[in-house]
Amino acid sequence: MTEQLLNKEVIGQAIGRIPSGVFIITAQQGDQKIGMMGSWVAQAGFEPPCVSVAIHPDREIYKAIEESGHFSINVLSNENMNLMKAFSRYSPEQFNEVAHTVSESGIVLDEAVAVMHCKVVCKCDTTEHHLFIGEVIDAAYLNHEQAPMVHLRKSGFNY
Template sequence: MSTTGVEPATVTAAQLRAAARCLPAGVTVVTSGRGASVHGMTVSSFTTLSLTPPLASFSVKEGARIRGLIEESGAFVVNVLAAEQAYVAKWFADPERPMGTGGFADGAEPADPSPACGFVLAGAIGYFTCRLVRFVEAGDHVIAIGAVEHCGTLRDAPPLVFEGGAFRTLRPVAPD
């Protein structure tokens, strides 16, 4: 058994990625920090964990810049992107994007600062403001668990999803 308590895998990263592409995921941007230290990152692993107490989580690669900001501030904001915001998801997925307010350029500007830290992005269809509960180490990623302190729906629009290696939108299923 390995030091993480998990048996070594016979599944390759390429196999896991190929199978995971079959599962659609909502696309969000997680923001944290203030002023020159604010940053955002595209995340497709966001999920709610519990209704009572209200908890949510997302995973991030070990060493991602956003982790340090969340540790320092103790909070983060999850922005749910609309179908027409694929350009915002691509912008925040760029690891070379600058830190600070310069990293919120190109139509991906903040609409409002959160009461805790980070930003609610202009055009987002919903948001979750979370206080960090803890990080859980998980392989080459870290799972951030947050207590949801504020959340809301900002407008009625279809969400952006990621499936098959591409951004997509949801289509209603025809009734039987």
């Protein structure tokens, strides 16, 4: 094994050890509701309160966020496997069997631990995934008894 390949393997293992949550990112494009399971979410500022989310430009939700300038982040727990299944792949019917509420601020998955509604303040497109930074303009702590899910990957080079 070459040193370069070994180094990439070690780098992937190290990056995969960065803990993250599991989230459903939601947005609207006109009347169409779009959701995506994601794990690359992080707090990005205190004042104003901001979060970041990384999304590949090929994802259905990407254009909706660009056009609307808004997205919501629904925080999942280990109890939310049904939500993970519903949003693991895009489908125009993905919201049909999922309890949700559409508000002026965004789309809330009723079973989520919490939700943050965000207004895009910045977009950075330096890698194959583009980073949206959103100011949190509204939020709700929905299911107090549930703890957020923590996710680790085997490698930082794949989901």
